[in-house]
Amino acid sequence: MRKSILKSLKPDIIVEMLEMAVAFESWNKVMERADMLYQCVQAIHEEGQEFQSKGVAAPFINIERPMVYYYGFSHLMRGMAHRKMGQVDQARACIDQYADLGWMEDLDEVGMQVVQEFRHKAQMNRYALEIEAGQVQLLEEFVKFLLEHPEEWLAGLKVITESAVRHRWQIDRVLHMFGDQIQGDGKEIDSSNNDDMYHYCYQRALYEQWMGRPQEAVEFILQAIRLAYKLEMDRYFIRCTALLESLREEATGEQIGRYRMMLEEMK
Structure with a gap:
């Protein structure tokens, strides 16, 4: 997709499109829209870097969340689609990508909190992926994790x-x-x-x-x-x-x- 088109898209609209595709369990559409979200925020990020290199303020982007969220969410959704389609290795690679988002520049306190939230999601989803793949030896460790994180017990029990x-x-x-x-x-x-x-x-x-x-x-x-x-x-x-x-x-x-x-x- 052309960069000019990508910059005109609204990341929050793509997030809504992704959530709708997940609700209908349309995993190919989830994959497509996750890629669209990633390319969109990457185009915005690159444009911001270009302006910064010239010492000029970047245009204001009206987004509801920190930019790092959209990077993490795109990898999270792509990983979910791979997982649902039984593509375990690809799902693992996606988890690795949203487990470490601290590479982004100029993260404020809210941005760092988003980084931590995705790191936690990665830990949860690594367990879920391996349990679903039949790694019964990890079951006790996963149960311990759920007991330590009661907000995850329902999603975890669904997986188990x-x-x-x-x-x-x-x-x-x-x-x-x-x-x-x-x-x-x-x-x-x-x-x-x-x-x-x-x-x-x-x-x-x-x-x-x-x-x-x-x-x-x-x-x-x-x-x-x-x-x-x-x-x-x-x-x-x-x-x-x-x-x-x-x-x-x-x-x-x-x-x-x-x-x-x-x-x-x-x-």
Whole structure:
């Protein structure tokens, strides 16, 4: 893409486009837009350096975040796309890029905080990538990391549970360690991060089904159905109802009653 066009683009608009592509799990589009964001901020950065070399103030750029954020976010999103497409080596390379963003010049306090946040994301995502690839020997270390960083427990459990389903690991002990966070006060699972919670509940239902606990699986799929409805994601909803229908014969009458009532409420 021509440099003049890149400089006319708005980094924050590209971030929104990226987030939309992620929501629809369109990983090729995520890759394209991550590259677009990187090229855009690189063009802005290079222009700023040219003005600086001439001793002239660079034109004002209206952006919502420090420039370093957009570099980090472009690498983060590209890494996510590689990871979702099973391209582990490429995902590792992207993580290395946003793990160390301190090379940028003139970082103020806010910029340094962004650098630290991406360094933390890199640590989390390195664990997630290796766990997903089947490195079960890292599971205990990852659990320790999650216990030390409670803000990450939901995203981490989503990774662990999905990996357990894929690689046929028994993780009851791990799930028990996070029992209080998962169950809350013993009532309905809830979270401000509905997307992560949806994926966790869906994968947990698959895990419980594999472990031969169909009624527990139904409980989690009912939670996932409600979250899919809140998220207004039809494909999530269809996926959940298909799984519940496969478990219908082993569900209790009370569970099926709740399922029917839920569907009535959602009409």
